[in-house]
Amino acid sequence: MQADNTTPAGETYDQNVDTMATLTDQLVDMGEGFIRALPGMAIALVILFITWLVAKLAVRFVKRVTEKTDFRESLEKLAVTIVKLAVWLVGIMIAAIVVMPGLTPGSLIAGLGIGAVAIGFAFQDIFENFLAGVLIMLREKMRIGDVIECEGIKGKVEHITLRETYVRDMSGEVTLVPNAMLFKNPVEILTDQSQRRHDVVAGVSYDTDLDHAADVIRQAVESVDLVDKAKGIDIFASEFGASSVNFNVRWWAGSKPRDMHESRDKVIRAIKRALDDAGIEIPFPYITHTFKEPVPIDK
Template identity: 55%
Template sequence: MNVINILLRRVQELAAEFIRLLPQLSIAIFVIGVTYILARFARRFAERLLGRTELRGSLVNLFETLIGVLIWVVGLLIGASIVFPGVTPANILAVLGLGSVAVGFAFKDIFENFLAGILIMLRKQMRIGDVIACEDVEGRVEMISLRDTHLRHLSGEIVIVPNAYLFKNPVTVVTQRAIRRHTVDVGVAYDVDLEAARDVILEAVKSCDSVAADQKVEVYAKEFGDSSINFLVRWWAGSKPVDAHVSRDQVVRAIKRALDDAGMEIPFPYRTLTFKEALPIKRSQAENGAENDD
């Protein structure tokens, strides 16, 4: 009987406490409703505002989410302080701060890639479809997410690279411009007139349709090779890897054909053997037998 009385008394106390908190609960529910409306309005406003910029779609969605989360956090803190007056926003923030430090240490790599992803998305130089090279990774950018970047190798494989890796190391954007400079070395024989050879090579490169006509073609005598005078040939063509292969193929074939037509030799390495002493010549048994018959 005493147990039942204690339970009834406890229920009455809880009911009285609930009735006493009804005004605060009503206000807190009203605050949460206002928070919901503000969060939706803020996200739509951010979507319209950021949609006019050149930010990537994933980055716009991130900002919308962060704005909505921030408004919800503020609204929930206000609602909790209304229902529980003893719990102030400062106390809640202190607890959240300690918890965030612990979570930060536990998920350090994830947060590092997350922040690196945001900074990479803010870059205007690296876009979807660009071919990039970073340390030992090279490929076409297919997707940039908040944690990693998907690169498609030129041989077809896809590589998932953590954003922190791309952020910490130098990245070469191969296709940042429509054209880029290409080079090839050409050797001619030592007895060839270098001025004439330079003019032949220059005209051969200019005749290729893959070479940018509005950019300068450069031919420089580079070095004395083992069996040739080497020229450095530089020209501008498409920046995509396939454009580079096509243009280099045309240039090499055009230079070879032009030098052949001009009678200028592209030498292969020569090897000269010098014998300081006369070497004895051994004759075969058949030759020796023929001499004996004579």
């Protein structure tokens, strides 16, 4: 004889009723909890509004203080960002404690620490660029307006944020460079000083008196108003070229790309004019062909 395993219909109905009652009770409790939390949420919104006002006032205060000092623009932006983050962090913590009274500053900080570790692994590159941006803003070199070159990127530093640096190319394009790249790799700052040394090669024919040619070239370079004569002008005979003896001409002028092009243009024009006036030839490349047998020439 087999046992009857079927469940009576009345018992199933009672279980459904119990489930619905439990869900109803939970919904009612949630609604009552939400209503009880409304005053706290309203206070939290007021706290966030006050935080916004305090952050604006703090930023204005920091800007006024930094304007009276010799702070670089990048350091001023860093100070403003740190103050704003600090004010908002404190305001959000106070608002969270008001909404959830069970929270304490210690537990909230501990939770933030655990969350920061998890977020740090997930957004490693973002935080790396963030820290690199802070360090770039703190160091003295590479100011906004400098012309730099790094890993094939060359241009004017236009803006530095906590994640990336805006580098404007000389032709007008802008490149967003991650701060970690500028921090890890060598950066050549072309405008670190107001002046830099420029050079150009000038060739004269082999039958030229080199001392005389050097004097002519020197006087030509000295006649250019963009050249800083106080820092000296170098005229070095550098090599025996294919068809000329080459001089390496070096002078000091403005370090900006525009200054470089203008001074180079005027120096080359002055050298060419002076050599022509002195009757010194600037030779074209000569090619000499040698043959084992005499080459017949038809008359």
